[in-house]
Ligand SMILES: [Zn+2]
C-alpha cells in the first residue's frame with residue numbers, strides 16, 4: 001500500500017521523465033539515422049505538435065486530476081474488477097493487466113478507424129504530413145478524453161494493480177514515440193523485433209495515404225494483435241522512402257500543421273459525407 005501511495009505521489013514526474021527522456025533519445029536518433037526526408041520544416045511541425053501535447057496534458061489534468069492510476073487505486077480500495085476480486089499472484093496480475101490493456105488499445109484503434117465520427121477525431125493523428133517522434137503524441141483533445149474514459153472503464157472491469165497501470169502508461173508512451181520515429185533500423189533487426197513489438201517501419205505503413213495500408217497495423221506495443229486478427233501488413237507498396245504520409249483530402253500546412261487547423265480538423269467537411277462513405281471500411285474521405 002505504501003508503495004502504491006509513493007507511485008501515486010510520483011506518477012507525474014515519472015511519466016514526464018520518461019516522456020522527455022525518450023523524446024530526446026528518439027529525436028537524436030532521427031538526426032543521426034533518418035529513414036525519410038521530411039517535407040515540412042521541422043521547427044514548424046514540432047512547435048505545433050508539441051503545443052498540442054502540452055494543451056492536451058493541461059486539459060487532461062483539469063478534467064481527470066487523479067488520472068488512470070487514481071482510478072486503479074479507487075477500484076482496488078473498493079474491491080472492483082477481476083484482479084481485486086480473485087486472489088491471483090501479483091506478478092501474474094501485473095503482466096496480464098499490461099497485456100490486456102494493450103489489447104484494449106488495439107481494439108480502440110480499430111474502432112476509431114471504423115466509426116466515421118470517431119475517425120474525424122482520429123484523423124488528426126493521421127493528417128500529419130511527416131512521420132516522426134512528435135506524430136506519436138499528436139491526438140485531438142476529444143480523442144484523448146474518449147481514450148481516458150475507455151481506460152477508466154477497462155480499469156473498473158479489470159481491477160489492475162496500480163503499478164501495472166503506471167507501467168502500461170509509461171511503456172505505451174515510450175513505444176508510441178519509438179515506433180513513430182523517423183529512424184533507420186537495420187532491416188534484419190526490424191524483422192526480429194517486429195515478431196514481438198511494433199517497429200517504426202511496421203507502424204509507418206499505418207500512416208500511408210492509401211486506405212488499405214492505413215487500415216492495417218493498428219497495434220502500438222505488441223505486434224501480436226495485428227497478426228492474430230488479420231490486420232498485419234508487412235511493408236508499404238511504394239516503399240518507406242517513396243510512400244506518401246497523411247490523408248489525401250487534407251494536405252495544406254494551414255489545415256494540418258498549424259494548431260488552429262489541427263483542432264478544427266474533425267469539424268471539416270459535410271456530415272452527409274458519412275452516409276456515402278460508411279459502406280467503405282475505414283477512412284470516410
Ligand atoms: Zn490510426
Ligand SMILES: [Zn+2]
Nearest residue numbers: 125136180203
Ligand atoms: Zn500512429
